[in-house]
Amino acid sequence: MNEDNRRNTKKMAKKSIIYFFLGAFTLIQLFPFYWLVTFSFKSNTEIFDSHNLAGLPKVWRLENYTDALLGGGILTYFLNSVFYSAVTVAVSTILAAMAAYAIIRMNWKFKGIAAMIFTLGIMIPVQATLLPLFQALDRMELRQGYLGLLLPYIAFAMPMSIMILSGFYRSVPREIEEAACIDGCGIYAMFFRIILPIVRPGIATASIFAFLNTWNELLFANTFVDKQELKTLPVGIMSFVGEHSTNWGVIGAGMVVATLPTVVIYFLLSKQVQESLTIGAVKG
Secondary structure (H helix, E strand, O other): OHHHHHHHHHHHHHHHHHHHHHHHHHHHHHHHHHHHHHHHOOOHHHHOOOOOOOOOOOOOOOHHHHHHHHHOOHHHHHHHHHHHHHHHHHHHHHHHHHHHHHHHHOOOOOHHHHHHHHHHHHHOOHHHHHHHHHHHHHHOOOOOOOHHHHHHHHHHHHHHHHHHHHHHHHHOOHHHHHHHHHOOOOHHHHHHHHHHHHOHHHHHHHHHHHHHHHHOOOHHHHHOOOOHHHOOHHHHHHOOOOOOOOOHHHHHHHHHHHHHHHHHHHHHHHHHHHHHHHHHHHHO
16 A cells, blocks of 8 residues: 555656646747737836836727727738738649649649749748749739739748648558549549548648748738738738837737737637647658
């Protein structure tokens, strides 16, 4: 009995230590979001008050959100970002799913070259493509509309999505496709009805990467679009910084608005992401 008690005590002590460090790690990760939310309700005087850097606001300034959403045009920028992100995720994921399947599962002459080109898309820095893309979009007169951003966003989202989905396609047994062919299933029906549901966790993972990269992108959005009403949320928040004075509480409110969709998207797709990590651990 004494030995059992000692073992139980040791297990409880280990669990307590683990839970302590996990709790501390959780608080450290949540603190920046807490600070941002409290920051968004403060005035400039409170924000720069050294005695209340991380404390709750003395006066909760709800007008910061009103000024950001209505007066600062954040709502328009927010809807633009939603549009760009939704179209980019939908188009790039579908194209990447088909391209990755063709590269991994089909035998054709130039699939090695195609795979190398998409790999280069991950390796080349985005900044190195800024000038040639700007000149190309300007000559095609695409900088006055949505395509000026959508085309680069989709093109740069595809390489990472193809790399993610390629790993999932390799884990799918070929016997499934052979059985589908024997049953008279065509290539398109097999792909959309059988293969895509199997790699759904991979699609969720690729979608999250594409969404985050598009939602947080600033360089292209600030360069490739001329019309102010077509620009995205990061550009809109940046425009709040004044030459002589800046209302930092309004900027904080805009940053909270920009952060919430990423949190919601993660919670909606967290189950699929966890499944993808489990599949990777088992298969790899």
